[in-house]
Amino acid sequence: MYDVIIIGAGVSGAAVARELSRYRLKVCVLEKEEDVCCGTSKANSALIHSGYDAAPGSLMAKLNVAGNTMMEELSLELDFPYKRIGSLMVCTSNEDLPQLQTLYSRGIQNGVKGLSVITRKEEIREMEPNLADDVVAVLHAASAGIVCPFGLNIAMAENAAANGVEFFFDTKVERIFSNKKEQRGFQIKTSKGILETRCIVNAAGVYADVFHNMVSNRKIHITARAGEYCLLDKSAGEHVNHTIFALPTKWGKGVLVSPTIHGNLLVGPTAVDIEDKEDTATTREGLTELIEKAGMSVRKLPIRQVITSFTGLRAHEDNHDFLIGELSDAPGFVDCAGIESPGLTASPAIGLMVADIIREKLQPQVNPDFNGKRKGILNPNTLSKEERAALIAAKPAYGNVICRCETVTEGEIIDAIRRPLGAKSLDGVKRRVRAGMGRCQAGFCSPRVMEILSRELGIDMKKVTKNGAGSELLIGTNKDRL
Numbered sequence: 001m002y003d004v005i006i007i008g009a010g011v012s013g014a015a016v017a018r019e020l021s022r023y024r025l026k027v028c029v030l031e032k033e034e035d036v037c038c039g040t041s042k043a044n045s046a047l048i049h050s051g052y053d054a055a056p057g058s059l060m061a062k063l064n065v066a067g068n069t070m071m072e073e074l075s076l077e078l079d080f081p082y083k084r085i086g087s088l089m090v091c092t093s094n095e096d097l098p099q100l101q102t103l104y105s106r107g108i109q110n111g112v113k114g115l116s117v118i119t120r121k122e123e124i125r126e127m128e129p130n131l132a133d134d135v136v137a138v139l140h141a142a143s144a145g146i147v148c149p150f151g152l153n154i155a156m157a158e159n160a161a162a163n164g165v166e167f168f169f170d171t172k173v174e175r176i177f178s179n180k181k182e183q184r185g186f187q188i189k190t191s192k193g194i195l196e197t198r199c200i201v202n203a204a205g206v207y208a209d210v211f212h213n214m215v216s217n218r219k220i221h222i223t224a225r226a227g228e229y230c231l232l233d234k235s236a237g238e239h240v241n242h243t244i245f246a247l248p249t250k251w252g253k254g255v256l257v258s259p260t261i262h263g264n265l266l267v268g269p270t271a272v273d274i275e276d277k278e279d280t281a282t283t284r285e286g287l288t289e290l291i292e293k294a295g296m297s298v299r300k301l302p303i304r305q306v307i308t309s310f311t312g313l314r315a316h317e318d319n320h321d322f323l324i325g326e327l328s329d330a331p332g333f334v335d336c337a338g339i340e341s342p343g344l345t346a347s348p349a350i351g352l353m354v355a356d357i358i359r360e361k362l363q364p365q366v367n368p369d370f371n372g373k374r375k376g377i378l379n380p381n382t383l384s385k386e387e388r389a390a391l392i393a394a395k396p397a398y399g400n401v402i403c404r405c406e407t408v409t410e411g412e413i414i415d416a417i418r419r420p421l422g423a424k425s426l427d428g429v430k431r432r433v434r435a436g437m438g439r440c441q442a443g444f445c446s447p448r449v450m451e452i453l454s455r456e457l458g459i460d461m462k463k464v465t466k467n468g469a470g471s472e473l474l475i476g477t478n479k480d481r482l
């Protein structure tokens with residue numbers, strides 16, 4: 001019998017798991033995919049929003065600002081990449097100025113610090129030389145930042161695991177039943193058998209409505225809202241210094257242009273409601289739309305530098321707010337649903353809020369062994385020449401560059417595989433150390449990463465996958481076919 005079972009190992013589930021590991025509780029996370037960070041948490045704008053966008057009084061507004069405030073300290077504690085670069089909301093018409101002012105006032109109401117409206121053209125140009133020529137004002141949010149979404153998700157999950165939370169991957173939750181035998185708690189039927197628990201945290205992203213509706217009579221509905229992106233090469237990464245948002249106008253909602261934490265340039269997203277909650281395809285129309293729109297706020301966008309495109313799915317709940325709380329008609333079942341943007345930003349605050357609900361309910365003792373610190377994967381590029389030479393002398397694998405585009409060494413890949421909740425696939429390695437994230441998009445390094453995975457995991461090359469069962473990359477050897 002578990003005290004708490006969390007469904008989903010995205011940022012929400014991982015944040016809750018880490019917060020719960022502060023207590024003496026038997027907790028596990030069930031994830032249908034082969035790794036953490038395989039849902040929406042891996043495909044988004046990777047921004048730490050300041051918090052002026054959400055409606056005052058909403059849970060989104062409150063947890064956005066709280067999460068933003070917590071992010072810097074968390075990044076130091078858990079050693080993941082984060083930088084506060086500020087954002088500019090761009091207004092290109094005097095007609096739309098009142099709207100910019102409304103966002104400013106909303107931000108103040110939400111408690112956002114460091115907000116200002118700037119109208120002096122020289123000042124704007126100095127801050128951001130590549131903004132469109134017709135910019136008349138910007139809303140500057142100094143507290144906005146950028147983060148590695150994989151880094152944040154993986155760091156919280158690793159730290160939860162180090163503090164005793166169990167993770168079960170490739171384990172799909174299929175049904176939830178009230179535990180009649182025990183007169184309390186739940187039985188969860190998974191693809192790997194039945195588990196029992198006193199409480200459930202429903203952090204299943206776009207599928208959170210399915211589990212909510214299995215146990216509650218008050219139904220909710222989540223729509224998958226697709227957002228497509230283009231990612232540009234690092235050579236375009238300095239085209240802007242801030243995250244640039246376009247003010248929504250009568251012509252529609254704008255798209256953002258932002259540096260990423262690893263030095264690329266990101267353009268997107270679109271917003272299209274779709275039926276299929278697994279459909280992360282990109283479309284010609286979507287990509288054309290976002291390139292056109294981005295050009296309205298940023299000039300000379302080096303769009304020929306696109307190296308890849310991708311789609312993320314927002315878990316849009318009909319009332320457009322986070323739904324977090326224990327269900328009154330299903331005691332012990334705690335929703336963490338409707339976590340669309342700014343869910344990444346809010347995740348540390350979401351973790352705290354859900355853990356508080358569980359703490360009040362189960363009254364657990366504090367875990368005296370909890371250690372909130374975690375060391376990330378050593379990146380030799382952050383060392384001095386002398387330090388790097390010493391590292392390579394001690395561990396030659398750090399002198400063997402596997403991914404040329406991102407200069408990722410064998411030593412880093414081995415660390416990514418061997419650490420707690422380590423990588424088991426090419427994408428797992430990619431999310432942890434960026435091998436395959438660069439200009440050639442894994443064209444050169446895939447076979448070599450596969451060899452390392454095969455060797456480290458003790459599996460045949462034919463069993464190495466891109467992202468879990470069914471995505472094996474090799475079908476046999478030439479000799480087998482003779």
Ligand SMILES: Cc1cc2nc3c(=O)[nH]c(=O)nc-3n(C[C@H](O)[C@H](O)[C@H](O)COP(=O)(O)OP(=O)(O)OC[C@H]3O[C@@H](n4cnc5c(N)ncnc54)[C@H](O)[C@@H]3O)c2cc1C
Nearest residue numbers: 008010012032039040041045047173205227342343344345
């Ligand atoms: C286009 C776009 C842009 C965004 N930009 C930003 C941004 O810049 N800043 C920001 O703060 N937020 C942003 N967000 C929002 C943010 O990405 C999400 O709020 C956040 O990632 C949600 O995390 P989650 O853990 O709730 O969901 P997910 O990451 O989707 O995790 C849910 C997990 O549950 C698992 N699961 C589902 N069903 C089952 C089952 N039956 N059994 C077991 N496991 C299951 C899934 O596999 C998945 O891993 C953006 C989102 C999108 C789509």
